Amino acid sequence: MEHTSNEKLLDIRDLSVEYHSNGKIVKAVSNLNLSLKKGETLGFVGETGAGKTTTALSILRILPELPSRITSGEIWFNGENLLLKSKKEMQQIRGKEISMIFQDPMTSLDPVATVGKQIEEMIGLHEKLPKKELREKAAQMLEQVGIKRERIDDYPHQFSGGMKQRVVIAMALSCNPNLLIADEPTTALNVTIQAQVLELMKNLKRQYQMSMIMITHDLGIVAEICDSVAIMYAGNIVEYGTVERVYENFCHPYTEALFDSIPSLDEDQEELKVIAGLTPDPTNLPSGCPFHPRCPYAGPECAQQAPEVRETEPGHIVRCHKDLKGGSGNE
Amino acid sequence: MSEYLLEVKNLKKYFKTKNGPLCAVDDISFGIRKGETLGVVGESGCGKSTAGRAILRLHEPTAGQILFNGQDIVKYSPKKMKEMRRKMQIVFQDPYSSLNPRLSVQALIAESLRVNNIGKSDKEREEQVKQVMDVVGLEERLINSYPHELDGGRRQRIGIARALILNPEFIVMDEPVSALDVCIQAQILNLLGRLQDQFNLTYMFISHNLSVVKHISDRIAVMHLGKIVEIADSAEIFNNPRHPYTQALLSSIPIPKVNLKRERIILEGDVPSPVNPPAGCRFAGRCRHAMPVCKEVCPELKQCGNSQVACHLYPAEENSVR
Amino acid sequence: MNQKKQNKEKKYSFWGDTWKRLKRNRLAMFGLFIIGLLVFCAIFADLIAPYDYATQDLMNAYQGPSLQHWFGTDEFGRDILSRVIYGTRISLQIGFIAVGISLIFGGFLGAVAGYYGGKLDNFIMRVMDIIMSIPSILLAISIVAALGSSMTNLMIATGISYIPSYARIVRASILGIKDQEFIEAAKAVGTSDWTIIIRHILPNCLAPIIVQATLGVAFAILTAAGLSFIGLGIAPPTPEWGSMLSTGRNYIRDYWHMTLFPGLAIALTIFALNVLGDGLRDALDPKLRG
Numbered sequence: 031m032e033h034t035s036n037e038k039l040l041d042i043r044d045l046s047v048e049y050h051s052n053g054k055i056v057k058a059v060s061n062l063n064l065s066l067k068k069g070e071t072l073g074f075v076g077e078t079g080a081g082k083t084t085t086a087l088s089i090l091r092i093l094p095e096l097p098s099r100i101t102s103g104e105i106w107f108n109g110e111n112l113l114l115k116s117k118k119e120m121q122q123i124r125g126k127e128i129s130m131i132f133q134d135p136m137t138s139l140d141p142v143a144t145v146g147k148q149i150e151e152m153i154g155l156h157e158k159l160p161k162k163e164l165r166e167k168a169a170q171m172l173e174q175v176g177i178k179r180e181r182i183d184d185y186p187h188q189f190s191g192g193m194k195q196r197v198v199i200a201m202a203l204s205c206n207p208n209l210l211i212a213d214e215p216t217t218a219l220n221v222t223i224q225a226q227v228l229e230l231m232k233n234l235k236r237q238y239q240m241s242m243i244m245i246t247h248d249l250g251i252v253a254e255i256c257d258s259v260a261i262m263y264a265g266n267i268v269e270y271g272t273v274e275r276v277y278e279n280f281c282h283p284y285t286e287a288l289f290d291s292i293p294s295l296d297e298d299q300e301e302l303k304v305i306a307g308l309t310p311d312p313t314n315l316p317s318g319c320p321f322h323p324r325c326p327y328a329g330p331e332c333a334q335q336a337p338e339v340r341e342t343e344p345g346h347i348v349r350c351h352k353d354l355k356g357g358s359g360n361e
Numbered sequence: 362m363s364e365y366l367l368e369v370k371n372l373k374k375y376f377k378t379k380n381g382p383l384c385a386v387d388d389i390s391f392g393i394r395k396g397e398t399l400g401v402v403g404e405s406g407c408g409k410s411t412a413g414r415a416i417l418r419l420h421e422p423t424a425g426q427i428l429f430n431g432q433d434i435v436k437y438s439p440k441k442m443k444e445m446r447r448k449m450q451i452v453f454q455d456p457y458s459s460l461n462p463r464l465s466v467q468a469l470i471a472e473s474l475r476v477n478n479i480g481k482s483d484k485e486r487e488e489q490v491k492q493v494m495d496v497v498g499l500e501e502r503l504i505n506s507y508p509h510e511l512d513g514g515r516r517q518r519i520g521i522a523r524a525l526i527l528n529p530e531f532i533v534m535d536e537p538v539s540a541l542d543v544c545i546q547a548q549i550l551n552l553l554g555r556l557q558d559q560f561n562l563t564y565m566f567i568s569h570n571l572s573v574v575k576h577i578s579d580r581i582a583v584m585h586l587g588k589i590v591e592i593a594d595s596a597e598i599f600n601n602p603r604h605p606y607t608q609a610l611l612s613s614i615p616i617p618k619v620n621l622k623r624e625r626i627i628l629e630g631d632v633p634s635p636v637n638p639p640a641g642c643r644f645a646g647r648c649r650h651a652m653p654v655c656k657e658v659c660p661e662l663k664q665c666g667n668s669q670v671a672c673h674l675y676p677a678e679e680n681s682v683r
Numbered sequence: 684m685n686q687k688k689q690n691k692e693k694k695y696s697f698w699g700d701t702w703k704r705l706k707r708n709r710l711a712m713f714g715l716f717i718i719g720l721l722v723f724c725a726i727f728a729d730l731i732a733p734y735d736y737a738t739q740d741l742m743n744a745y746q747g748p749s750l751q752h753w754f755g756t757d758e759f760g761r762d763i764l765s766r767v768i769y770g771t772r773i774s775l776q777i778g779f780i781a782v783g784i785s786l787i788f789g790g791f792l793g794a795v796a797g798y799y800g801g802k803l804d805n806f807i808m809r810v811m812d813i814i815m816s817i818p819s820i821l822l823a824i825s826i827v828a829a830l831g832s833s834m835t836n837l838m839i840a841t842g843i844s845y846i847p848s849y850a851r852i853v854r855a856s857i858l859g860i861k862d863q864e865f866i867e868a869a870k871a872v873g874t875s876d877w878t879i880i881i882r883h884i885l886p887n888c889l890a891p892i893i894v895q896a897t898l899g900v901a902f903a904i905l906t907a908a909g910l911s912f913i914g915l916g917i918a919p920p921t922p923e924w925g926s927m928l929s930t931g932r933n934y935i936r937d938y939w940h941m942t943l944f945p946g947l948a949i950a951l952t953i954f955a956l957n958v959l960g961d962g963l964r965d966a967l968d969p970k971l972r973g
Binding site: 097230248273291302 | 405454512514541551554576577599609612618620627632
Binding site: 373378396417419442443446447451453454455459460461462472473476477484520524527591 | 868870873875878887942
């Protein structure tokens with residue numbers, strides 16, 4: 031397919047990332063393809079070690095340099111390949127064009143600086159403004175995320191967990207980024223606070239018209255906030271499509287397993303449907319389709335050949351030899 | 362005579378802090394029948410874990426009674442309590458920090474036996490360890506492995522095996538699946554269900570994840586800031602939540618379904634601090650139905666339909682005392 | 684295909700792991716080699732030393748290094764090489780026993796303070812603070828002065844002056860570990876306090892203690908040498924590096940070899956212990972654990 035990059039904000043092509051640990055090579059991400067439209071929110075779902083965070087860190091090029099390496103691929107952002115940028119150019123992009131929110135708000139704020147200072151610093155990195163204006167802008171950002179501007183001179187420890195995450199969001203949005211990457215932004219929060227923060231993010235996303243990648247393990251959060259969803263397993267996307275299509279008509283056995291594993295709130299189940307086994311050891315991935323040892327539908331071809339992606343319906347992509355919904359689906 | 366295996370009466374646990382007492386658990390009462398699972402839900406800091414630990418006297422209760430088979434174990438001497446611990450066990454949340462990294466799987470599980478002088482020889486204990494490993498679904502070849510070599514699911518199975526090998530009647534499950542990925546979480550939940558049937562176990566299942574709690578519990582207690590605000594059968598809580606906090610909690614769960622139409626109750630503000638909590642109802646500050654009385658009088662837990670609720674919205678039924 | 688290899692790799696226990704990583708550190712291995720050599724010298728001093736350490740030969744006093752006397756002779760014509768070799772025995776003994784004393788008492792006090800906390804903790808640690816506020820060499824001097832100078836007293840004096848640092852380290856490690864859930868888990872199955880400390884807590888805070896002890900042996904040898912140097916340590920003719928150095932000082936202008944060789948021996952030992960200690964710290968660091 032030919033894509034013009036002007037309608038796409040982000041286009042990842044054939045990305046592979048490896049880690050080296052104890053002389054072994056860990057394939058964290060292998061040949062990943064993904065694109066994101068302007069204003070779109072994409073959910074990134076998968077278990078621990080599936081490569082969600084690694085992919086996100088590769089986009090920002092903040093992978094720890096020594097043990098990890100991007101071995102192949104291109105990351106096109108706004109028509110430019112980020113992997114060819116110099117360090118200095120990347121620093122300009124980080125925070126200004128692409129921002130990231132991390133899981134733990136407790137550790138992503140500097141405990142010895144006031145929240146106002148931290149937001150000002152973030153803005154100051156990318157915009158040369160007089161001090162007064164910086165402060166005013168920081169105060170506006172706080173108000174945006176529902177924190178009173180009087181609290182601008184407070185230190186992070188004076189805020190609760192949910193409030194801290196709001197400050198982090200304010201920092202991330204302070205330079206009007208085109209893309210926001212949120213890595214499990216609500217996992218460390220209580221459910222009622224999580225609901226608040228999600229609501230806030232939904233509103234801000236609309237207001238700022240930015241694109242967002244939401245990394246999470248919670249399919250419920252994806253349903254709430256995302257337009258499309260990518261399910262990751264062992265370093266690759268196994269299913270991708272709009273949230274409606276994937277949730278109502280999933281085609282990959284792993285996606286099915288994920289949905290089956292969540293206890294339902296509507297009906298009573300004696301036993302949950304469970305897939306056996308564990309996420310594979312990334313230093314020693316199974317041959318063929320990495321999911322085949324756990325897959326209830328696996329056939330002989332699954333062990334031999336890695337499946338190619340195919341489109342089951344427009345915009346709904348699956349990486350599987352089998353067609354869960356009946357019919358033959360090779361290639 | 363009592364219908365309950367475990368009955369907790371007016372349990373309190375306060376911690377001393379510089380700014381006054383922290384009322385982690387403040388006057389809670391409930392009972393758990395034999396073979397039943399009582400789910401305890403609430404946000405972090407609501408005292409649910411402290412309650413679980415106070416019941417096992419891992420934290421000494423500040424006040425109250427804990428009747429196990431009709432006997433008040435709060436009064437037990439340390440020696441008698443050690444005996445008792447064999448019948449009351451606990452499984453912890455974090456499968457990473459709850460296992461001593463220097464001990465092998467075999468040593469970890471056998472530790473429970475060694476400490477309680479069960480089994481005549483190491484050999485006999487090893488047999489028992491192998492049996493229990495089989496019961497919880499751990500492969501025998503892992504017997505000499507160390508925890509850091511195993512994944513979260515297997516580690517949690519060790520934690521379960523360690524509790525199970527003492528043949529307990531009652532197990533406190535303190536967020537046993539919260540640290541696990543969904544697929545593994547489902548495996549462990551199924552295992553817990555199976556073990557309960559097989560050994561006629563009674564669980565107190567503590568979790569902040571409502572769908573997990575609903576799946577495994579017969580009855581559910583909702584805790585908020587050290588108090589139980591509502592307690593009822595699992596279905597009743599979900600179909601007919603009465604307390605405004607329960608309602609808000611239920612509506613905050615993200616549900617993995619698209620095009621879901623539901624009214625969301627988004628609570629304003631933060632969970633108040635359990636140090637010097639407000640007088641009156643502790644939820645009043647965030648409650649959308651708050652009335653003047655709520656700020657002054659702390660509501661008692663009382664029968665209302667099929668649930669017990671602590672809320673001024675529900676007037677007392679005839680024979681409860683105000 | 685490499686399933687078998689992997690299984691074998693998995694069998695490494697904690698100590699196996701540590702050893703594997705230590706082996707990769709060349710400098711630490713060099714330190715270990717030197718320590719090994721010194722221990723060997725100490726044990727087999729009678730066999731290795733070319734002369735007796737106390738035999739005087741006034742005719743050959745003050746001789747520089749030669750084929751007969753590799754390190755030369757001292758003011759009484761005693762062979763310095765033999766004295767240095769025998770000195771290994773004394774110095775290592777002092778080092779290890781003194782560290783043993785501070786480790787046992789400091790470890791016990793630190794464990795009690797850390798585990799029980801509260802007033803007991805406060806009391807123990809304040810006493811430790813008081814001891815710490817006295818410079819250790821002064822403390823050791825006053826202890827030796829009070830007890831009289833002998834090898835045993837030297838070891839006691841050095842040992843006592845290092846108790847606080849062990850107490851602190853053990854206490855800090857215990858505080859870090861005692862709130863972990865596996866301690867609570869041990870309590871839940873009915874484990875007694877002492878079993879918890881000995882079986883569950885101490886093994887998990889061994890790493891910093893071992894490192895401190897390795898470095899501590901070096902400190903103890905230095906302190907003992909210092910005390911001997913000012914005449915409060917080992918009485919002649921027992922060969923001790925510090926006292927040899929102190930005698931040699933008087934003749935340093937004319938007979939440099941009398942100070943050089945015992946000095947080198949001290950320096951080499953301290954160096955070896957330090958690099959080994961550093962290597963152990965890195966090898967034991969769980970963050971580097973793969």
